[in-house]
Amino acid sequence: MLAILQNWREFAVPVGILLSAAAAALIAHYVLFRIFQRISRTFAFVPEGAITKRTYRPTRWLLLVVAIRFALPIQPLPERLAGTLAHLIGLLLIGLICWLLITIVYLLEDCVVAGFKVEEKDNLRARKIHTQLRVIKRLAIVIVIVLALGTMLMTFPRVRQLGAAILASAGIVGIVIGLAAQRTIGTFIAGLQIALTQPIRVDDVVIVENEWGRIEEITLTYVVVKIWDLRRLIVPITYFIEKPFQNWTRVTADILGTVYIYVDHTVPFDAVREQLQKILNGCDLWDKKVCVLQVTNTTERTVELRALMSAADASNAWALRCHVREKLVEFVQKNYPHALPRIRAEFDKQKS
Numbered sequence: 001m002l003a004i005l006q007n008w009r010e011f012a013v014p015v016g017i018l019l020s021a022a023a024a025a026l027i028a029h030y031v032l033f034r035i036f037q038r039i040s041r042t043f044a045f046v047p048e049g050a051i052t053k054r055t056y057r058p059t060r061w062l063l064l065v066v067a068i069r070f071a072l073p074i075q076p077l078p079e080r081l082a083g084t085l086a087h088l089i090g091l092l093l094i095g096l097i098c099w100l101l102i103t104i105v106y107l108l109e110d111c112v113v114a115g116f117k118v119e120e121k122d123n124l125r126a127r128k129i130h131t132q133l134r135v136i137k138r139l140a141i142v143i144v145i146v147l148a149l150g151t152m153l154m155t156f157p158r159v160r161q162l163g164a165a166i167l168a169s170a171g172i173v174g175i176v177i178g179l180a181a182q183r184t185i186g187t188f189i190a191g192l193q194i195a196l197t198q199p200i201r202v203d204d205v206v207i208v209e210n211e212w213g214r215i216e217e218i219t220l221t222y223v224v225v226k227i228w229d230l231r232r233l234i235v236p237i238t239y240f241i242e243k244p245f246q247n248w249t250r251v252t253a254d255i256l257g258t259v260y261i262y263v264d265h266t267v268p269f270d271a272v273r274e275q276l277q278k279i280l281n282g283c284d285l286w287d288k289k290v291c292v293l294q295v296t297n298t299t300e301r302t303v304e305l306r307a308l309m310s311a312a313d314a315s316n317a318w319a320l321r322c323h324v325r326e327k328l329v330e331f332v333q334k335n336y337p338h339a340l341p342r343i344r345a346e347f348d349k350q351k352s
Helices: 002-041 050-076 079-115 124-154 157-168 170-182 182-196 270-279 314-335
Strands: 205-208 210-216 222-227 232-237 255-263 287-298 303-311
Touching: 002 050, 050 079, 050 157, 079 124, 124 182, 124 210, 124 255, 182 210, 210 232, 255 314, 270 303, 303 314
Parallel strands: none
Antiparallel strands: 205 210, 210 222, 222 232, 255 303, 287 303
8 A cells, every 4th residue: 555655656746746736837828928918019010819829839848948948857757758848848959949949939020010001002112121020030030940940950969960071061962952052042142132232022013024013022933923914023132133114103202104195287276285184184083293295206197295294003904004094085986076087088080
């Protein structure tokens, strides 16, 4: 009976210590997040519930593993088993810290995004911040993962012993890797250059490969352009460093739109000019900055009229151009049908 009681105590005491450590960790986690929630309410830039959403799970597991790590030396375990468990717990701690750091990166992204919304009309600064943030976020996550993997590998004695040999041949290996990954490194540097100099930003209106679209996503290696018909054009990041392209929203989003119509030489220009002004005055798409009608070319058959108008952005400019083109053609058809393009011919009747 005494032997059974002693065995039961030997089993119950370690389990009780571990359960007590886990309970203390959960209580500390609960109190910690209650404090975080109160503090976050005092800062307007922190979205409601963002801290809990991003860091709740990794923090809970991290505190549990830390509590078990401190409770482990108290356990009456064999030295070899205790060393193995300590090593495994150390690896787990490194992985959990890596997870927590990545969630903190996402939390910082949520805080910045909440203050700079791309959906607003004047979103130039927001697009600039979003572009830098996405590239920096991916870079930070890669660095955290690489450091975590390197730290895990360094916990193995055999890997540490190979360190001297690896460092001795680092020069040769570095040259070989540099030559093999030259294009990859160039692409990576181009991504950083895009993030810093920002020839393009998220939601910029661009013309790439004769396609009109908006910048939807920027990564370290490629850019996704959302074309007007909802297709996606995937372009290498180096394209925007090496080749020319059009950026319609580089400084401001406002843009000039043009409409060309071709009429007969007999058309009254002043009447068409007045009608253009009336059309634009009655259209909400016009930003009331530019309204010009010019004769830009003449041929033996027609006169080329160019209507120039301004709009707040490229989408409004396109819709405005279509509207003006339709209304001007209707105006000429209704009021000056003789001024529509036509071919003149003269017949010379010779008497036989």
